[in-house]
Amino acid sequence: MLARVRQRLLEMHTTRAWAALLSAAALVLVVLPLSNGVMAPNSALHAPDYLVPLLGKFLCFGISALSVDIIWGFAGILSLGHGLFFALGGYAMGMYLMRSIAGEGVYRSVLPDFMVFLDWKSLPWYWRGFDSFPFAMMMALLGPGLLAFVFGYFAFRSKIKGVYFSIVTQALTYAAMLLFFQNSAGFGGNNGLTDFKHILGFPLHAATTRLGLYVVSGVTLLLAYLACRYITTSKFGRVLTAIRDAELKARFCGYESTNYKLFVWTFSAVLCALAGALYVPQVGIINPSEMQPSNSIEMAIWVAVGGRGSLAGAVLGAWLINGGKSWLTAAFPSAWLYVLGALFILVTLFLPKGIAGAWSQLMRKRRP
Secondary structure, X not given: OHHHHHHHHHHXXXXXXXXXXXXXXXXXXXXXXXXXHOOOOOOOOOOOOOHHHHHHHHHXXXXXXXXXXXXXXXXXXXXXXXXXXXXXXXXXXXXXHHHOOOOOOXXXXXXXXXXXXXXXXOOOXXXXXXXXXXXXXXXXXXXXXXXXXXXXXXXXXXXXXXXXXXXXXXXXXXXXXXXXXXXXXXXXXXHOEEOOOEEXXXXXXXXXXXXXXXXXXXXXXXXXXXXXXXXXXXXXXXXXXXXXXXXXXXXXXXXXXXHHHHHHHHHHHHHHHHHHHHHHHHHOEEOHHHHOHHHHHHHHHHHHHHOOOOXXXXXXXXXXXXXXXXXXXHHOHHHHHHHHXXXXXXXXXXXXXXXXXXXXXXXXXXXX
């Protein structure tokens, strides 16, 4: 039994790669929390409080990058609509956070403040149950997963693929964004959901709560990576790669490509929704702008820059680009979109396999 487990682990990663992964996990999950929570504020090794939610956001973006990479890098499905699943997971968490402060808002009403302002008399039926955290988390995953399953079922059985599939996913996201912008939809309209105060009884603005959310995000990213790696190094993953490279031949070999693509597409949507649910309590707001097409395109750029089909490269790409975005939007606000576009063009022309691919080629050349 142990021998089989060891063999499966070595199929997922080499010993050196496992050591690198565990070192990175220790840095993210142990060193930084200790630096923030234990080191004195005047110490050079102290991580400031503002850094914790910022890095927590990056961890959530890493999960989103994994969700895009597993379908694009391994199944050849380019989605330009994953911002929708990310936002739906975020809205489910936002609804729980709004319900948890019933009676504590500006109007001291059991209804969310925006409903009182719009003269709503009662809570809409689709808001019921969100005062329960388990129910909210279930809906954060089940809702986007069901939407992805239904959409994928009809899209894949209709043989929609390639650029046509990408366009349809973007259109779906844009339509949802227009719906959520309407005040009558019951999700806060243009302003969205905000003014959250606590989660599971813990104050969101407390440093310990933010650190806890950061650790949860880091553990979730690690588990998501291992799950994706397990899938892609299994027989299922090899079939996905065969479908990506030659779908017709895979079908001739007896593999029903529609079922494989539907499963990985739905899994990817659930993973992205989970990232959105973790993202919202750390940033304190969710609104329809999270569904705008540019957000979904950015996710694809993270994967392209980091290295499509590498998983770890996708996470690295998400971190590097969002780190650059945080600095550039503060230093040169109008330059970010130009830099992002130029970066995507340069990577496509000179690093078609991304940073991870370039690193792998360099390591192969160095081997005797």
